[in-house]
Amino acid sequence: MSSAITSSEKIFYPGLMVQQAAYRYPGTRVRLDRPFDLAPELGTAHTYNDLAFLVESTAASLWAHGVRPGDVVAVYKSQNADIMLLACAIARVGAVPAMLAPALDGGTISELLEQLRPGYLITDAARLVDSDLDRVVGRLVPEILLVGRPIGGYRLLRDRYGPPPPFPDTEPGETAIITHTSGTTGLPKMVAQSRRGMQAHINVQRRIARMLRVREPYALCISFVHARTYSALAMGLERGLPFAFLTDHSLGNVRWMFDDFRPGLVETHPNTYILWEELAEEPDGPLSQVKFYIGTFDAIHPRTVKTLLRASRRRRAMYFQAYGQSETGPVTVRPYSRWIASRSQGRCVGHQIPGLTRVRIGWKSDGRIGPIEVRSRGQARTYVGQEKRFSANFTEDGWWDMTDVGHRGRFGCIHLLDREVDRAELLESVLKVEDTVISRLPELTEVVIVPLDGFLQPVVCTRHDRPLDLPAWRAAVADQPPMAKPLQARWVDLPSTATWKVKRLELRRMLLEEGYGIERMALA
Template identity: 45%
Template structure:
């Protein structure tokens, strides 16, 4: 019965807030920032107010020439209105193409070319400082969410426009385009349909149904990631108050949590890592959290333990979802406060029964094991339709009905999936770099990040970041690393200097390149 109820609730981006407002019109949405498209609304809004804002924005987009099936690239300053703009674009039957505000102008131009002369929704700051002049020639029209530009149409400056009724597109039609992390180069554009988003919604909504009490839900997830839309659907359609964070600055997060006391908290693994310091805040900003949720990557065991310890609830739970932009969540694992200290952090859980499936394919004819991992492949209805403009690249990842994740791992006899490395990050003869990083973080409290990358001419190099950038104690380091495979001396960096994706993943290939460049400059 529960699965049937979940299946009957669609995400349907264009009317998501409208349907949520019909059920819970006065439900609160609290932001840690002002909306660029409507700063006068302040930081505490109702779902009804946001639904009206989306309807007005959709009408302004229509008045600017956007029509059903048109693509609209959204590349603007980091703000929750990126997500709201996607809903407005979908409301008139067009297709939002969401690009991270952190991308550079040259990369954005490449992705605009792949989108095939789309409209561009941006702002004055991006036009003045980041985007090349050629975007005007490569776009069907340039629209502004904030600011002014002589060659662009400012949506807020348009006179009153008649409200356009929602346009419902077929569920097999593209409804959203997001991009992959870009850890290995220029991001790929992932095309989602109503069907694929709904398939991702079902397992997540089934798990979320265990949360009975309407407690505030705090979310810090990239505004351009597909995960945010399923999280919003689950939260808003059930009437949970929502807290939305634009960044993961620990001080700002602590202030918001101390004031609003969330019961559910979701963010990226690396953001949880940065929030470990909130445990020492005398206000205990995480005390009311019972449910912690993390997607995207496996999370470090130390971080899980610290989050669970920070909660004052007698039975807190940390839920980890393993997935990918192309397929959504495919496996899950729950941690509790009673979890053994030696639990394997590389274990990312089991597939969702009846919804997702997993297998690990041998690379050499031998059974995949911890010492000889294989290719992780998944099968799910949540798989994207294609990579926009790169069909061959998409086809290369398909193995019949299976999708190769680009990760290496193995399954235990009980079926639990263990993730050991990305294929491109594997270091011959070293073993799992992720497991080694888990070990170092467990043994050295002063570390807030450690990334092991191939050395330019020798053993792997651990790049480390410490609390408040304090100098690393090399004696403690040597002791912590003594049981691990040989590594070069650690290179200490500031966390802010590490190249990151929109979901705070570290770009390991880019970091390795920068490490070589920094070494060459020092010679």
């Protein structure tokens, strides 16, 4: 084993992290809500040993197909936890996994592949056909490898076997994995992450996990292509935590999985937590054993934090809010106990992380509110194919612009108010108004206030798409800025990212576009 790989015990190396965990905790259980597409015959009950075997055997197949160190291998397949194993197997060969969200349409994928120019694409029949990618993929990628059933003349990934590949030399500062941004403001940007940068993300979790002595079974229901997934996986493997990986966030599936697995540590997207508020209302329900909730990806409504914490029967249950980006990793962390959640407002996202980040409020127009700017040890390397755009996001003195607006609180915490592009005139924070309204109307599962030409247009979703109680709405917004009559829509009709963030600019375009917007989105 080379010296570069030996150092991977301290520097993130996805190609070996599963195998190293299996060496220490071979029998630790792993539960799935659907079998891996890579090996459906193995079912849904696994151990760390099983995962290590799948990573090694898949790496051997990749090597037999000609994948070599330094190659870029794109992964675009149907949602399943084996996406993580594919990333690890690609890294095991010494190649660079480029992770593409299954929810992206074929046109977006084509544009991203143009930027990546990978040597290989791992996909499946469903993604190829449903996205119409099969018509253009041949000119974008030299080699296509399929997982699952065959289609056309494409080769199956696991139709070749051979000896394990040699351990490659990988420098800590070189690109270890490519993920992408959520794409809330347009085409997602391909973010190149180094081993050293990703290790900085992991160190934050490691520090917190050691302090809290975390040994809880860990349920993950998040995007398997996101950078956050790999730092979460690395931390859990390092501590030998039992895992449950969920591909389906529906209430029935979560209830079934959690009743058996009984997680003490749970992580999902903020808008999924809103959906799970219904589970929190069940006495001794699926969330009753949860001690720690983790929330990244986006700010969460205070109502949801309070609801989740009330659902737990564990003493000192906590919700951890992390604010950051794919480009920076976690920037601030804010723990919420039941007591803190009952007395705080959701725009506070916490303090900078000692030893990892520094945060400042940049140039200010009113002496208080301004752009949030960051220095981070977890900084990504670049945007693949858009290197100038990445460099342009730094200020002249080297701070990264988060493209968010906020202010610093009395005790030094950072308050996130809005994305810069979502600001509304004469309104300090659109998000703060949304927090207030949704806290007053329990039947709401989402409210998005869209600044249009001269007025504010609320778009609301309700639990089970029940009709909105308009008198209750009017009472809830009576002391808020004037708004138009709310438009009620189904959640599935709102434009959203792979991590369930609402694409506010796209929603605004839909509302302004003649013959589309309100008429097409409104519920009957």
